[in-house]
Amino acid sequence: MNEYRFEQENRERWSETEKLIRSSSADARLVASRYSEINDDLAYARSHFPGGRTEIYLNRLLSTAHSKLYRSARKRPGRFLTFWTEDLPLLWYIHRRYLLLAFVFFLTAAAIGVFSSIQEPVFVRGILGDAYVNMTLGNIEKEDPMAVYKSMNEMEMFLAITINNVRVSFLTFIGGVLGGFGTLFILLQNGIMVGAFQYFFHEFDLLWETVLVIWIHGALEISAIIIAGGAGLTMGGGLLFPGSYPRFYAFRKNAMDGLKMVTGLVPFFVVAGALESWITRLTDMPVFLSLSIILGSFAVVIFYFVLYPRAVARRKLSTHISGREAPAGA
Numbered sequence: 001m002n003e004y005r006f007e008q009e010n011r012e013r014w015s016e017t018e019k020l021i022r023s024s025s026a027d028a029r030l031v032a033s034r035y036s037e038i039n040d041d042l043a044y045a046r047s048h049f050p051g052g053r054t055e056i057y058l059n060r061l062l063s064t065a066h067s068k069l070y071r072s073a074r075k076r077p078g079r080f081l082t083f084w085t086e087d088l089p090l091l092w093y094i095h096r097r098y099l100l101l102a103f104v105f106f107l108t109a110a111a112i113g114v115f116s117s118i119q120e121p122v123f124v125r126g127i128l129g130d131a132y133v134n135m136t137l138g139n140i141e142k143e144d145p146m147a148v149y150k151s152m153n154e155m156e157m158f159l160a161i162t163i164n165n166v167r168v169s170f171l172t173f174i175g176g177v178l179g180g181f182g183t184l185f186i187l188l189q190n191g192i193m194v195g196a197f198q199y200f201f202h203e204f205d206l207l208w209e210t211v212l213v214i215w216i217h218g219a220l221e222i223s224a225i226i227i228a229g230g231a232g233l234t235m236g237g238g239l240l241f242p243g244s245y246p247r248f249y250a251f252r253k254n255a256m257d258g259l260k261m262v263t264g265l266v267p268f269f270v271v272a273g274a275l276e277s278w279i280t281r282l283t284d285m286p287v288f289l290s291l292s293i294i295l296g297s298f299a300v301v302i303f304y305f306v307l308y309p310r311a312v313a314r315r316k317l318s319t320h321i322s323g324r325e326a327p328a329g330a
Contacts, residue, residue: 003049010041017061021068032090035065036313039094046243059243066253086312088264091257093309095234102229105184106191106222113195127196136200145206146213149281162273165221166266169228173235173262176255180236187229194222212290213283217276219297224268227305231261 017034042058049055092099116123125133139147152160168186175182201210238254239247279285279293 003045003052003054006045006049007054013037014041014058014061017065021061021064031065031068032086033313033315035062036090036094038062038065042243055243083260084264088260089304089309089312091261092305093313095230095257095261096309098233098237099227099230099305102183102187102226102233106187106226106229109188109191110195110198112188113192113197114199115195116192117196117199124196124200127193128200133200140204140206144283145201145204145210146280146283149213149276149283154277154281158273158277161276162269165224165269165273169225169262169265169269172225172228173232173258176232176235176258177239178236179240180233183229183232183236186232187226190222190225212285212287212294213280215294216280216290216297217272219294220268220272220275220301223298223301223305224265224272228262228265231258234258234261 017038020031020034038058038061042055042062045052045055045058113127135148136145139145168190172183172186175184175186198207198210201207235251235255235258238250238252242250275293275297
């Protein structure tokens with residue numbers, strides 16, 4: 001499709017968006033849905049018509065929509081609730097490509113950890129440390145490989161783990177300042193560690209037993225670290241790929257989005273810390289109960305970070321300016 005045809009097919013929808021933005025009584029949720037639409041159009045224009053008039057026009061339109069969206073958001077009542085039910089899901093949807101990139105990169109790093117452990121037996125010691133490996137070997141000999149989770153007072157463990165996980169998530173996000181490379185480095189470290197960790201227990205035929213214990217808290221904890229990586233890549237993307245925005249403006253805008261995203265992970269780290277401190281230590285838990293917690297945690301992650309944001313976006317896109325008719329192309 002050439003640039004002229006692209007303009008002709010979408011001009012009516014863009015004009016409606018301009019009218020919506022100029023309206024003083026515009027529904028903020030509808031503005032948000034149009035913001036998502038224009039963001040996708042701009043990405044297409046940047047890819048196929050870089051530097052063209054369409055990119056410049058859509059960039060200006062997106063900037064105006066963004067300003068109105070967050071200006072309206074600050075005025076809405078119930079901001080605490082809408083932050084979790086609308087604002088964050090919208091950000092998950094808008095920056096879904098960065099979240100996917102963080103997920104794929106983490107899985108690749110975990111695969112590297114497994115492969116390296118297979119190729120070089122001492123690799124696990126280099127990653128996990130001699131002290132941890134020796135302690136765990138001792139616990140395996142005592143037929144209690146997960147004894148490390150029982151060695152600390154519950155409340156002290158909860159505070160230490162939660163504070164550390166929040167610290168790591170914010171460091172992962174801040175790594176985006178380096179164009180996302182700092183974020184990728186932290187994801188690489190954590191992914192390799194997870195891969196090496198799981199392979200270590202696989203060597204002793206304890207993989208399934210440890211999965212049933214470790215992933216009780218790991219489902220939320222690891223998922224949140226990956227999403228923090230997506231937030232960091234969002235900030236880095238603004239720096240490296242500003243498009244027709246001024247670079248500092250694009251960086252600042254994406255940094256604010258990423259900060260909201262990583263802040264939204266704090267409750268998940270709190271729950272993960274509570275599970276690790278009070279539940280993970282129950283290593284004799286019935287398999288059904290353990291699987292229920294693990295699968296339930298993954299279900300929450302998939303719903304809130306993948307399915308629900310799509311549903312929010314579709315709901316907004318299905319609303320016309322009048323609030324009753326579907327927009328063209330929806």
